[in-house]
Amino acid sequence: MARVAALYDVHGNAPALDAVLADVAREGFDLIVCGGDVVSGPMPAAVLEALTGQPLPVRWVDGNGDREVRDGAAPWVAQRLDDAQLALLATFAPTAEADGVLFCHATPRSDTELVTAITPDADVRAAIGRAGTVVCGHVHAQYDRTIGPLRLVNAGSVGMPYEGRPGAFWLELADGVPRHRRSDYDVDAAAVAIRATGYPDAGELVSESLRGGVGPAEVAAYFEDRR
Numbered sequence: 001m002a003r004v005a006a007l008y009d010v011h012g013n014a015p016a017l018d019a020v021l022a023d024v025a026r027e028g029f030d031l032i033v034c035g036g037d038v039v040s041g042p043m044p045a046a047v048l049e050a051l052t053g054q055p056l057p058v059r060w061v062d063g064n065g066d067r068e069v070r071d072g073a074a075p076w077v078a079q080r081l082d083d084a085q086l087a088l089l090a091t092f093a094p095t096a097e098a099d100g101v102l103f104c105h106a107t108p109r110s111d112t113e114l115v116t117a118i119t120p121d122a123d124v125r126a127a128i129g130r131a132g133t134v135v136c137g138h139v140h141a142q143y144d145r146t147i148g149p150l151r152l153v154n155a156g157s158v159g160m161p162y163e164g165r166p167g168a169f170w171l172e173l174a175d176g177v178p179r180h181r182r183s184d185y186d187v188d189a190a191a192v193a194i195r196a197t198g199y200p201d202a203g204e205l206v207s208e209s210l211r212g213g214v215g216p217a218e219v220a221a222y223f224e225d226r227r
């Protein structure tokens with residue numbers, strides 16, 4: 001059985017990813033699952049370099065943000081990736097599985113479907129469509145729900161969290177058992193570096209996410225209104 005680090009929604013935030021990878025390296029994990037939306041953010045090349053340059057195997061799950069980069073809907077990001085990195089994005093799969101746990105970006109049937117901590121149970125069961133443990137992301141807030149034989153765990157977001165506090169949020173699975181994690185990093189230094197990239201949404205990323213301006217209850221209500 002493997003010890004798995006599920007890293008979701010990095011969104012091109014290299015300083016946050018570096019902090020998580022340091023914890024992963026120090027604690028002896030066996031596998032990294034990247035749960036989508038890896039590059040859609042200010043430092044897309046740097047995050048791919050960090051992930052492909054570390055020694056652990058990586059399984060890549062596709063996210064809507066990664067798909068938009070490939071489809072030409074995010075030209076600022078795409079222009080900062082070389083041909084090999086764009087080719088890597090094309091290999092991302094809709095789902096991955098390890099130790100009987102299914103990993104998807106939003107739900108197994110869609111990379112944009114909204115499932116939050118307060119989505120009605122019946123809607124969750126319909127969206128997931130299977131029993132067992134399923135790990136998701138997309139809404140950038142950690143939660144852990146058990147609905148009959150289904151356990152749905154949101155890994156949170158490494159690079160663009162809506163947790164109401166700073167940090168890089170991710171998920172550890174040891175023998176298939178999930179545990180929410182948070183890695184600390186220098187948010188002030190990261191904010192300076194992110195603004196220096198010229199990323200168009202840098203101000204929003206820093207104020208709403210890095211500095212904890214939006215919390216999980218607020219984001220759950222926001223997404224539920226848009227389901």
